[in-house]
Amino acid sequence: MTAVEQPPAQKWVGQGLRRKEDPRMITGKGRYVDDVVVPGMLYMAVVRSPEAHARIVSIDASGAKEFPGVHGVFSGEELDVAAPLPMAWVPPGVEVKTPEHWPLARGEVKYVGQGVAVVVGEDKYAVVDAAEQVLVEYEPLPVVVDPEKALAEGSALVHEDFGTNKTHEWSISGGDLEAAWAEADVIVERRIVNHRTAGAPIEPRVCIADYRGGSLTLHLTSQNPHLIRLFMAGELEMTEDSIRVIAPDVGGGFGVKIAHYAEELIAAWVSRKVGRAVKWTETRSEHMSSTIHGRDQIDYVKVGAKRDGTITGLDCRAIADLGAYYTLLTPFIPAFTGFVISGCYKIPALNFTATGVFTNKMSTDATRGAGRPEATHLIEVMIEQLAAELEMDPLELRRKNFIPKEDFPAEVAIGIVYDSGDYHGSLDKLLENLDVEAFRREQAELRNHPTHPVYRGLGFSTWMEICGLAPSRAVGPAGVGLQAGFYESSIVRVHASGSATVYSGTAPHGQGLDTSFAQIVADRLGITPDQVDVLHGDTGTGPFGLGTYGSRSLAVGGESIARSVAKVADKAKRIAAHQLEAAPEDIELTGGKFAVKGSPEKGLTIAEIAGAAYVSMDMPEGMEPGLEETTFYDPENFVFPFGAHACIVDVDVETGKVDIVRYVCVDDCGPAINPKLIDGQIHGGIVHAIGQALYERIHYDDDGQLVTGTFVDYALPSAADVPSFETDRTETPSPVNSLGVKGVGEAGTIAASPAILNAVIDAVRPLGVSFLNMPLSPQHVWSQIQLAAGRDVPADPGKQGGSWGEHGSGSAGSGPTSPSEGGGL
Amino acid sequence: MTTPVRVSMTVNGEQQTAEVEPRLLLVHFLRDHLGLTGTHVGCDTSNCGACTLHLDGDAVKSCTVLAVQADGSEVTTIEGIGTEADLHPVQEAFWEHHGLQCGYCTPGMIMAGVDLIAKNPDPSEKEVREALAGNLCRCTGYHNIVKAVLSAAKEGAHA
Numbered sequence: 003m004t005a006v007e008q009p010p011a012q013k014w015v016g017q018g019l020r021r022k023e024d025p026r027m028i029t030g031k032g033r034y035v036d037d038v039v040v041p042g043m044l045y046m047a048v049v050r051s052p053e054a055h056a057r058i059v060s061i062d063a064s065g066a067k068e069f070p071g072v073h074g075v076f077s078g079e080e081l082d083v084a085a086p087l088p089m090a091w092v093p094p095g096v097e098v099k100t101p102e103h104w105p106l107a108r109g110e111v112k113y114v115g116q117g118v119a120v121v122v123g124e125d126k127y128a129v130v131d132a133a134e135q136v137l138v139e140y141e142p143l144p145v146v147v148d149p150e151k152a153l154a155e156g157s158a159l160v161h162e163d164f165g166t167n168k169t170h171e172w173s174i175s176g177g178d179l180e181a182a183w184a185e186a187d188v189i190v191e192r193r194i195v196n197h198r199t200a201g202a203p204i205e206p207r208v209c210i211a212d213y214r215g216g217s218l219t220l221h222l223t224s225q226n227p228h229l230i231r232l233f234m235a236g237e238l239e240m241t242e243d244s245i246r247v248i249a250p251d252v253g254g255g256f257g258v259k260i261a262h263y264a265e266e267l268i269a270a271w272v273s274r275k276v277g278r279a280v281k282w283t284e285t286r287s288e289h290m291s292s293t294i295h296g297r298d299q300i301d302y303v304k305v306g307a308k309r310d311g312t313i314t315g316l317d318c319r320a321i322a323d324l325g326a327y328y329t330l331l332t333p334f335i336p337a338f339t340g341f342v343i344s345g346c347y348k349i350p351a352l353n354f355t356a357t358g359v360f361t362n363k364m365s366t367d368a369t370r371g372a373g374r375p376e377a378t379h380l381i382e383v384m385i386e387q388l389a390a391e392l393e394m395d396p397l398e399l400r401r402k403n404f405i406p407k408e409d410f411p412a413e414v415a416i417g418i419v420y421d422s423g424d425y426h427g428s429l430d431k432l433l434e435n436l437d438v439e440a441f442r443r444e445q446a447e448l449r450n451h452p453t454h455p456v457y458r459g460l461g462f463s464t465w466m467e468i469c470g471l472a473p474s475r476a477v478g479p480a481g482v483g484l485q486a487g488f489y490e491s492s493i494v495r496v497h498a499s500g501s502a503t504v505y506s507g508t509a510p511h512g513q514g515l516d517t518s519f520a521q522i523v524a525d526r527l528g529i530t531p532d533q534v535d536v537l538h539g540d541t542g543t544g545p546f547g548l549g550t551y552g553s554r555s556l557a558v559g560g561e562s563i564a565r566s567v568a569k570v571a572d573k574a575k576r577i578a579a580h581q582l583e584a585a586p587e588d589i590e591l592t593g594g595k596f597a598v599k600g601s602p603e604k605g606l607t608i609a610e611i612a613g614a615a616y617v618s619m620d621m622p623e624g625m626e627p628g629l630e631e632t633t634f635y636d637p638e639n640f641v642f643p644f645g646a647h648a649c650i651v652d653v654d655v656e657t658g659k660v661d662i663v664r665y666v667c668v669d670d671c672g673p674a675i676n677p678k679l680i681d682g683q684i685h686g687g688i689v690h691a692i693g694q695a696l697y698e699r700i701h702y703d704d705d706g707q708l709v710t711g712t713f714v715d716y717a718l719p720s721a722a723d724v725p726s727f728e729t730d731r732t733e734t735p736s737p738v739n740s741l742g743v744k745g746v747g748e749a750g751t752i753a754a755s756p757a758i759l760n761a762v763i764d765a766v767r768p769l770g771v772s773f774l775n776m777p778l779s780p781q782h783v784w785s786q787i788q789l790a791a792g793r794d795v796p797a798d799p800g801k802q803g804g805s806w807g808e809h810g811s812g813s814a815g816s817g818p819t820s821p822s823e824g825g826g827l
Numbered sequence: 828m829t830t831p832v833r834v835s836m837t838v839n840g841e842q843q844t845a846e847v848e849p850r851l852l853l854v855h856f857l858r859d860h861l862g863l864t865g866t867h868v869g870c871d872t873s874n875c876g877a878c879t880l881h882l883d884g885d886a887v888k889s890c891t892v893l894a895v896q897a898d899g900s901e902v903t904t905i906e907g908i909g910t911e912a913d914l915h916p917v918q919e920a921f922w923e924h925h926g927l928q929c930g931y932c933t934p935g936m937i938m939a940g941v942d943l944i945a946k947n948p949d950p951s952e953k954e955v956r957e958a959l960a961g962n963l964c965r966c967t968g969y970h971n972i973v974k975a976v977l978s979a980a981k982e983g984a985h986a
Contacts, residue, residue: 020922020923020925021922021925023930024921024922024927024930025911025922026911026930027927027930027933028905028914028918028921028922028927028930028933028934028937029865029905029906029909029910029911029914029918030863030864030865030866030904030905030906030934031865031906031911032865032930032931032933033864034864034867034931036858036864036867036868037858037864126855126859127848127850127851202965203929203931203965204867204869204870204875204877204929204931204932204963204964204965205867205869205929205931206869251929251930252929253867253929253930253931253932254928254929254931254965254966255929256965283868285871286869286870286871286872286875287871511929512928512929512930512966513928514925514928678925679925681925681970681971682925682928682966682967682968682970682971684968685967685968685969685970685971686928686965686966686967686968687968688968689968689969690965690968712870712871712872712874713870713872713874713875713963714872714874718875718963718965720956720959720960720961720962720963720969721955721956721957721959721960721962721964721969721972721973722956722957722959722960723960724968724969726952726970726973726974727968727970750968
């Protein structure tokens with residue numbers, strides 16, 4: 003290990019240590035799945051549907067099979083797996099229409115990019131050539147891409163058998179909404195579009211399946227290796243012990259690497275069939291068409307308030323475009339919007355109803371935030387819309403309705419209990435870092451400039467979320483109906499010479515958890531984080547775990563480790579007490595030694611204690627040798643991070659282009675384990691939301707063709723498109739776990755989009771624009787300014803369907819706006 | 828498959844010669860033939876820059892360069908600028924300032940940063956952001972990458 007950290011002046015926890023993960027990654031020595039070579043491995047290419055909905059008339063693979071080096075071509079009918087791909091939500095009392103989702107199409111294709119056949123061969127270029135020689139005859143069928151049109155009478159059907167495109171309806175509610183509307187002086191209603199986006203990690207999906215001697219080893223870009231193994235055991239009719247899934251360094255996930263995808267199952271099946279290892283590396287175009295998308299929710303929102311700003315009720319009817327098939331959690335994701343439909347506010351009456359819809363598109367599923375960015379967006383946009391309607395300061399409106407600090411733990415009207423919070427405190431701190439009065443003066447001066455007026459705007463988002471997935475009783479089969487528990491496993495193993503190996507059932511892929519987990523363990527054993535090795539992402543190294551997503555790895559996985567190391571420390575104390583002839587309760591860890599209270603000089607280091615436990619056996623009578631403990635920790639509740647964000651934008655009213663001038667935020671995820679990593683998560687999360695707000699959109703045209711199939715068309719923000727960020731924190735401990743921590747991986751993304759949107763509306767409100775939807779492309783902003791001025795706007799260029807005012811879901815305006823040029827070299 | 832052609836280039840100071848398909852991409856030559864897997868592929872369309880390396884002293888995207896185009900050239904990859912025991916100042920700065928999370932864009936980002944500093948030893952924040960606009964990162968939000976490059980430049984990384 004190259005990192006030689008100095009002994010701490012205080013505890014390791016709380017320090018912004020540089021990461022243990024980095025030395026290999028900055029030198030090009032990371033080990034990602036595509037870097038792995040298995041001797042003799044073949045390559046696989048997937049033949050994908052160019053049609054959004056069609057019957058497969060015939061597949062002629064004869065040309066492909068003649069290609070030199072090709073070992074096989076397989077279609078859906080030949081791929082005789084024992085079970086279709088899983089979807090894990092069975093909500094009690096709600097029927098979810100669930101189509102069978104086979105890894106390759108059987109009989110019909112239902113979205114562009116759906117796999118129809120695979121080719122395996124010896125050369126990775128040649129298999130692509132061969133795949134182009136697989137001739138598939140399609141008979142086109144009617145296509146539906148707009149979820150609202152899909153719900154209309156007489157729509158084309160994605161799955162004829164169901165007789166409808168409506169998948170299910172799910173609600174969560176509390177209080178009396180009729181009374182809320184009666185009591186309200188003002189009611190505001192909006193249609194808020196949260197358009198379809200891509201998670202788009204820079205590393206695409208990759209797998210290598212190696213079946214030999216009755217066992218399968220699968221290297222996979224996964225956030226979720228243990229669940230993948232469990233599913234594959236069923237699909238391949240193998241026992242779980244004979245499958246090992248390894249997620250080595252994973253190049254980002256953002257939710258899209260949670261699901262169980264067709265390709266890893268196909269590669270495994272083919273490996274067993276042809277007797278060779280099989281590697282598949284996704285192209286970016288395949289990623290855009292055939293890896294899950296996120297969001298795609300149209301929210302009809304109604305909020306009522308009294309004249310003094312007291313909110314009486316909020317109702318949201320969400321239409322969720324789920325695509326043609328389900329991946330692991332597809333229909334469940336909108337429910338996450340429902341769980342936080344009260345936001346930071348005390349609202350006596352609430353309802354959230356999600357209606358799922360099939361369309362001829364790729365599945366939606368969890369991407370960073372998964373349902374909660376949609377919630378924050380709709381709530382925080384509505385707050386500022388309501389404030390405008392009431393002619394009230396939006397911050398005053400928020401303060402009036404915030405759940406007060408003294409109410410925590412606070413149960414909101416839908417029955418969810420928030421663990422801890424200080425929403426007023428968070429906003430107060432934000433305003434210490436941002437002078438709103440000074441901004442308003444500057445804004446007026448800029449607008450009133452006689453020759454070069456600048457339209458600058460300020461928007462806020464006071465956000466909260468629900469994470470730390472999850473208390474099994476709440477979300478499992480007996481709760482909301484996910485078919486799993488959401489505990490997390492850990493092992494802390496102290497070696498005979500005193501260093502430690504930690505195993506976690508989580509599957510980090512960029513979060514820096516090797517470092518934060520090591521900090522937690524080091525403090526509790528009196529060693530340095532360098533002496534703690536952290537293992538994860540390999541089903542061969544430890545017990546079943548649930549993976550990394552839902553901002554759970556520290557609040558659940560970290561707490562599991564804290565509990566394992568506490569058990570280790572407890573045993574260490576008993577060994578120390580035995581040797582020091584004291585009572586175990588009189589032993590404390592001080593200055594790196596387990597010593598009798600008041601006599602720190604005579605203590606034992608963990609290395610000396612481990613030596614006793616493994617080698618010299620100088621232990622209490624009857625004690626088991628060794629120094630290692632395991633924990634399966636199932637949390638009692640979720641955790642509820644929160645914060646306050648402010649965004650300042652300039653809008654070029656001649657072109658509609660939005661520039662972010664300043665971004666200031668205060669976030670609270672409980673006590674910091676490593677503040678450097680928290681800031682990093684917040685920065686990245688905000689930019690993910692900036693991408694959605696300004697640039698990114700997955701766009702299908704009316705024929706179901708994917709228009710944004712590469713990074714040329716799907717515009718991720720670059721360094722030139724975003725500012726640096728002014729971050730700050732408050733620390734409100736969670737009572738749910740001993741570390742007091744809450745999640746932070748999704749926070750920035752959950753928080754930021756409404757702050758940006760509200761800022762843009764604030765900027766252009768003097769021009770008569772009082773509401774906008776995302777993405778805030780120049781075309782969209784400009785056209786809304788024109789329309790507000792009573793001017794016509796030209797028809798949308800290109801065959802993209804819909805009007806300027808519409809977004810996402812196949813009824814969008816023009817294609818995405820490119821941020822600064824990406825292909826600079 | 829077309830007739831293989833002979834390519835010869837210097838990679839990280841070592842002479843390399845091979846028979847390759849004319850259509851072989853430089854990035855695949857490095858990764859698959861030489862085992863230099865630090866250079867990554869992220870997008871196939873030269874938008875993301877994960878494959879950035881130095882070709883005769885300039886940063887280029889090796890997913891859109893053929894191996895045969897690099898014949899006779901000097902190639903430097905992430906493996907050629909520093910080691911764990913002797914990090915390049917830009918590598919050191921990425922570590923110090925938390926300029927990476929998943930690490931996948933990092934080699935390309937570092938190579939673009941090194942190229943910038945070589946050509947503009949004292950860049951402004953705006954110049955750094957513009958110089959890195961051809962390298963996409965989905966994790967960091969760029970804040971700490973920009974900080975790392977600025978810090979490395981201040982420390983005299985061009986020297």
